[in-house]
Amino acid sequence: MSWRLTAADLPDLARGATLLGTGGGGDPYIGTQLVEQVLGEGFIEILDPDEIADDLFVIPTAQMGAPTVMIEKIPAGTEPTLALRTLEEHLGRTADATMPIECGGINSMIPLLVAAETGLPVVDADGMGRAFPELSMETFAVYGVHGSPLALAGERGERVIIDTGDDDRQMEWLARGITIRLGGVAHIAEYAMTGADVRRTAVPRTISMALALGRAIRIARERHESPVSAIADTLSTTLYPHVRELFVGKVSDVERRTTEGFAKGRATIASVDPASKDTIELTFQNENLIARRGETVVAIVPDLICVVDAESCEPITTEGLRYGQRVRVLGISTPEMMRTPDALATFGPSAFGLTEAFVPVEARD
Amino acid sequence: MSWRLTAADLPDLARGATLLGTGGGGDPYIGTQLVEQVLGEGFIEILDPDEIADDLFVIPTAQMGAPTVMIEKIPAGTEPTLALRTLEEHLGRTADATMPIECGGINSMIPLLVAAETGLPVVDADGMGRAFPELSMETFAVYGVHGSPLALAGERGERVIIDTGDDDRQMEWLARGITIRLGGVAHIAEYAMTGADVRRTAVPRTISMALALGRAIRIARERHESPVSAIADTLSTTLYPHVRELFVGKVSDVERRTTEGFAKGRATIASVDPASKDTIELTFQNENLIARRGETVVAIVPDLICVVDAESCEPITTEGLRYGQRVRVLGISTPEMMRTPDALATFGPSAFGLTEAFVPVEARD
Known part of the structure; x- marks a missing residue:
C-alpha cells in the first residue's frame, strides 16, 4: 500500500533504520534533521512497489563514505539532489521517483531528502535490505540491474559520472576513490531502473519495515514491555521472520x-x-x-x-x-x-x- | 603554416618531445609505435594556430599517470579516442580537431594517435610548452579556459566524466584518484575550446618545434657536428631563445x-x-x-x-x-x-x- 510519510515519522524511522544498519550505514539522526528542515509540515509520498507502473523511471539516491567520517562532515543537503539531476542530465531522462539503495542507516534518509526537495515520491524498497559497505553489494545487481552510470556530487558542487558497464565492483572501486578524495563523503545517484525492474530486483517494503520497527521499540518502552519481543513480533510477518x-x-x-x-x-x-x-x-x-x-x-x-x-x-x-x-x-x-x-x-x-x-x-x- | 606529418617524422618528433619533457612526460617511444601502426602510409594534418577558424571546436587529448608506470603498462591504443568520444557525447558536440595539452613526452603522441584513428587534424600548440606533472598546470587555465568537464577512459572501457567548474586543481585531484585506481595510467580529453581560445591561451607551434629539435639533433650527429649547438640554433628563433x-x-x-x-x-x-x-x-x-x-x-x-x-x-x-x-x-x-x-x-x-x-x-x- 502506498502511504504518506511526515516529519513526525522520522525519529521512529531513524531508529528502525539504525537497527537495519547492523552497526553501519551511518547515523540517520543528521539525516532526519536535514529532511525535517526541508519537509516542514509537508509529506512525502511513499509508493508500494507492487502498485507502481512497469515503466515508472526510478533513480535511487544515497550517501557514500565511512560512517566515522559522516558524523563529522555534515552535508549541505543539496548534494543528493545534485547527484540525481546530474544523472538525469547524463541519461537525458527525468526521474519519476527516487528510492533507497540501502534501507539501513543514513541512506534511509537521503532519498527522503531528495523527495522533500524535488517533490518526487519514494519507492518503498531498497537494494540491500539492510546496510552493506560497498555500492556493488546490491540485490539490484544480483538480479541484473547494474549501477552504471553512477553520478556523484561533492559538497563544493563537484560532479562526477562513472560508467563501468556491467562491472559494479569496478564502479564501487572508482567511486570510492573519488569519495576519499572529496574528504570521505559524497552523494550518489545510480542503479536507475524501471518499476518492473524494482519488482524483480529490490527488497520490498523496507522503509515501512524500518518505520514499524522503530515505532514498535518506542511503544514497548512507553508501555514498559520488552522491546526485544516487540522487534521479534514486528519482524514475524516480514521477509525477516x-x-x-x-x-x-x-x-x-x-x-x-x-x-x-x-x-x-x-x-x-x-x-x-x-x-x-x-x-x-x-x-x-x-x-x-x-x-x-x-x-x-x-x-x-x-x-x-x-x-x-x-x-x-x-x-x-x-x-x-x-x-x-x-x-x-x-x-x-x-x-x-x-x-x-x-x-x-x-x-x-x-x-x-x-x-x-x-x-x-x-x-x- | 599548416603541414602534414607522416610516420617518417615520428622518431625525430619523439626525440624532441623527450627533450621538452624535461625528464618527465613519459617515454614517447611506445607512442610512436602506436601511431605508426594506425597511420601506416597516411598522414596527419597539423594546423597552424594562426590559420584556424575562430569557431573551430578543439578537444585536446592526453595520457595521465606516472611515467614509471606508463613504460610498464602499455595502452591498448583505443583509450584516448574513447575519452574524446565520451567528452563529445557529454557536450553534445563533435570535435573539429584535437591538440596536445602537453608537448613534452608521450603526450606529444597521444593526439596523433587520436588523429590517426579518427581522421581529425591536430592543432600545432599545447598548454604546457613542455611537460608538467599535473593537469591543472596549463597556460589554458592561466588565460581563462578551464579543464572541466574532463572525460577519462580506462583500458577496460571504463568511462568517467569529472566536472569541477573553474577549479582545475580539484579536477586534477579527482582525476588523479581515478587514474591511480585504474592502475596508474588513464587517457583523458579535457580543456575543450574554440580556435579563438587556442590563440589566446596556448603555447603556439610546439609540435613543429619538437620535430625541429629532434631533427636538428639527428642531423648534427650524422654530420659529426655539435648537437648542443644544433639545439641552441633551432631554439634561437622560437619562443625559447x-x-x-x-x-x-x-x-x-x-x-x-x-x-x-x-x-x-x-x-x-x-x-x-x-x-x-x-x-x-x-x-x-x-x-x-x-x-x-x-x-x-x-x-x-x-x-x-x-x-x-x-x-x-x-x-x-x-x-x-x-x-x-x-x-x-x-x-x-x-x-x-x-x-x-x-x-x-x-x-x-x-x-x-x-x-x-x-x-x-x-x-x-
Whole structure:
C-alpha cells in the first residue's frame, strides 16, 4: 500500500533504520534533521512497489563514505539532489521517483531528502535490505540491474559520472576513490531502473519495515514491555521472520580504524557475570560481518548482526560502541532473495574475505 | 603554416618531445609505435594556430599517470579516442580537431594517435610548452579556459566524466584518484575550446618545434657536428631563445619512488674530474623542478631543465637515469607567457612547494 510519510515519522524511522544498519550505514539522526528542515509540515509520498507502473523511471539516491567520517562532515543537503539531476542530465531522462539503495542507516534518509526537495515520491524498497559497505553489494545487481552510470556530487558542487558497464565492483572501486578524495563523503545517484525492474530486483517494503520497527521499540518502552519481543513480533510477518538473542553483556574492548574509506575493526562483549569467561566477538567493515562466541560462529553476513542497548533496545552503531556499555546482540534472518548462491557471491562471507560458510542464523543450534 | 606529418617524422618528433619533457612526460617511444601502426602510409594534418577558424571546436587529448608506470603498462591504443568520444557525447558536440595539452613526452603522441584513428587534424600548440606533472598546470587555465568537464577512459572501457567548474586543481585531484585506481595510467580529453581560445591561451607551434629539435639533433650527429649547438640554433628563433649548458658530468646518485601517482626523487651528477667536488643536484616530480650547483640554484621550474647524453645529446628521462651515465644538463628559457605572475602561481616554484623564487635561466650569472 502506498502511504504518506511526515516529519513526525522520522525519529521512529531513524531508529528502525539504525537497527537495519547492523552497526553501519551511518547515523540517520543528521539525516532526519536535514529532511525535517526541508519537509516542514509537508509529506512525502511513499509508493508500494507492487502498485507502481512497469515503466515508472526510478533513480535511487544515497550517501557514500565511512560512517566515522559522516558524523563529522555534515552535508549541505543539496548534494543528493545534485547527484540525481546530474544523472538525469547524463541519461537525458527525468526521474519519476527516487528510492533507497540501502534501507539501513543514513541512506534511509537521503532519498527522503531528495523527495522533500524535488517533490518526487519514494519507492518503498531498497537494494540491500539492510546496510552493506560497498555500492556493488546490491540485490539490484544480483538480479541484473547494474549501477552504471553512477553520478556523484561533492559538497563544493563537484560532479562526477562513472560508467563501468556491467562491472559494479569496478564502479564501487572508482567511486570510492573519488569519495576519499572529496574528504570521505559524497552523494550518489545510480542503479536507475524501471518499476518492473524494482519488482524483480529490490527488497520490498523496507522503509515501512524500518518505520514499524522503530515505532514498535518506542511503544514497548512507553508501555514498559520488552522491546526485544516487540522487534521479534514486528519482524514475524516480514521477509525477516527469525530473531535470535545471541548475547547479553558489556562491551569490554573495541578496536576501530578508518582505512581505505571504510571503518574497520572489532568489538568484544563479555558476560556481566565476573565469574564467566563467556564473550562474543564482532568483526565489522562499516557493518557487523561475523559474530563468534568463543570458537563458534553464531551469525554471519548477510544475516543481520545488531547491537542494541540492553534495556532500551536503542540500536548502537559500531562508531557508537563504548567500553562498559550494557548491550544485547541480536541475529536477524535476511530475506531468502539475499541468500541465493548469486546473492551470497555478491555480499556473503567470501565477498568480505571471510572463509566461514554462510549458515542461516535460525539454523544454528 | 599548416603541414602534414607522416610516420617518417615520428622518431625525430619523439626525440624532441623527450627533450621538452624535461625528464618527465613519459617515454614517447611506445607512442610512436602506436601511431605508426594506425597511420601506416597516411598522414596527419597539423594546423597552424594562426590559420584556424575562430569557431573551430578543439578537444585536446592526453595520457595521465606516472611515467614509471606508463613504460610498464602499455595502452591498448583505443583509450584516448574513447575519452574524446565520451567528452563529445557529454557536450553534445563533435570535435573539429584535437591538440596536445602537453608537448613534452608521450603526450606529444597521444593526439596523433587520436588523429590517426579518427581522421581529425591536430592543432600545432599545447598548454604546457613542455611537460608538467599535473593537469591543472596549463597556460589554458592561466588565460581563462578551464579543464572541466574532463572525460577519462580506462583500458577496460571504463568511462568517467569529472566536472569541477573553474577549479582545475580539484579536477586534477579527482582525476588523479581515478587514474591511480585504474592502475596508474588513464587517457583523458579535457580543456575543450574554440580556435579563438587556442590563440589566446596556448603555447603556439610546439609540435613543429619538437620535430625541429629532434631533427636538428639527428642531423648534427650524422654530420659529426655539435648537437648542443644544433639545439641552441633551432631554439634561437622560437619562443625559447636561451639555452645554457649548466653542467657536464656523470650520474653519481639517483633516488626515485612512485608515490601518490607521481615519480618523485632526485639525481646527483658529479664532475668527471676525480679531484673535483663539483656536483649538480636535480629534484624532480615526474619532471626536473630545480637544479642546484652546490648551494646555488642554477635553473628552476618553469624553465626547462634537460638531461641529455654527453655525446649524442639523446634526451634522458628521470626514469632512464642510471649510475655512471655521462650527461649534460641544459637549462632552456620558457616562453614569456609562462613567466607572468599568474603563470608562475600555476606552475612556478611555489606550485611545487619550492621556496626558491623564479629567476630566468638566462638572468643567472
